[in-house]
Amino acid sequence: MANISAADVNKLRQMTGVGMMDCKNALAECEGDFEKAIDYLRQKGQKLANKRADRSANEGVVLAKANGKMGAVIMLNCETDFVAKNQDFINITDSILNAALDKSAKTLDEVLALDLNGSKISDIVTDQVGKIGEKIELGSYEIVEAAKVYAYVHQGNRLATVVGFNKEGYDEIGKEIAMQIAAMAPIALNKESVPSDVIERELDVYRAQVREEGKPENMVEQIAAGKLNKFFKESTLLSQEFIRDSKKTVEEYLKSIDSELKVVGFKRLMLGA
Numbered sequence: 001m002a003n004i005s006a007a008d009v010n011k012l013r014q015m016t017g018v019g020m021m022d023c024k025n026a027l028a029e030c031e032g033d034f035e036k037a038i039d040y041l042r043q044k045g046q047k048l049a050n051k052r053a054d055r056s057a058n059e060g061v062v063l064a065k066a067n068g069k070m071g072a073v074i075m076l077n078c079e080t081d082f083v084a085k086n087q088d089f090i091n092i093t094d095s096i097l098n099a100a101l102d103k104s105a106k107t108l109d110e111v112l113a114l115d116l117n118g119s120k121i122s123d124i125v126t127d128q129v130g131k132i133g134e135k136i137e138l139g140s141y142e143i144v145e146a147a148k149v150y151a152y153v154h155q156g157n158r159l160a161t162v163v164g165f166n167k168e169g170y171d172e173i174g175k176e177i178a179m180q181i182a183a184m185a186p187i188a189l190n191k192e193s194v195p196s197d198v199i200e201r202e203l204d205v206y207r208a209q210v211r212e213e214g215k216p217e218n219m220v221e222q223i224a225a226g227k228l229n230k231f232f233k234e235s236t237l238l239s240q241e242f243i244r245d246s247k248k249t250v251e252e253y254l255k256s257i258d259s260e261l262k263v264v265g266f267k268r269l270m271l272g273a
Contacts, residue, residue, distance in 0.1 A: 073268070096121055159268075177250065206228060
């Protein structure tokens with residue numbers, strides 16, 4: 001059996017960030033071979049990831065960035081708020097997002113397959129399980145591509161948005177609309193882009209409400225349609241009241257700035273949503 005010194009244990013700890021006892025056990029199992037010990041710890045992390053697969057990872061970090069014509073918002077999940085607020089965890093999330101934007105990754109699977117500092121991002125996420133001892137997963141990754149994309153991260157890194165415009169040169173407006181999306185949580189750009197299954201589900205709820213109120217059957221569809229129009233006004237971005245001027249909708253506000261200025265897409269991620 002190899003003689004494992006405290007210096008060796010500390011060296012492996014510095015290389016991996018894993019606890020002292022885990023490093024000592026890894027070196028003992030691998031007879032002092034550092035490369036094998038690192039692989040052993042990664043394998044342990046993989047087992048731990050599988051073991052904790054049934055745990056809820058509802059905390060985490062949500063970040064967004066834009067680099068001109070592309071913007072992305074990402075969510076790295078963990079189990080506890082304590083881990084989510086750790087600067088190292090925030091930095092890892094930021095590094096993954098930077099790599100995704102640099103390589104113009106379009107999907108979550110593409111992000112996980114990217115190389116970051118010599119390792120696949122999927123492996124980096126797994127390694128964090130072994131280091132931290134919690135379920136860690138890259139929960140979401142969404143992008144917007146447009147003539148100009150703007151990003152907003154709400155204080156606390158629990159909510160972030162990206163929004164794309166058809167024209168450049170409106171940085172302040174872009175920030176305001178990104179904040180609008182964060183605050184008002186629209187589900188779609190306009191009523192035409194609301195999925196048909198969502199519309200039908202809302203109508204079913206409204207019909208039931210109207211009947212519960214005892215309204216005549218011949219009025220049910222008309223009243224439900226009225227409620228649906230209110231839903232569109234509250235839940236679609238362009239029809240919402242603009243948060244800085246409630247006398248205007250977002251669409252009216254944009255037209256007052258530039259009649260040709262349009263939002264072409266947005267994404268919003270929030271922990272627990």
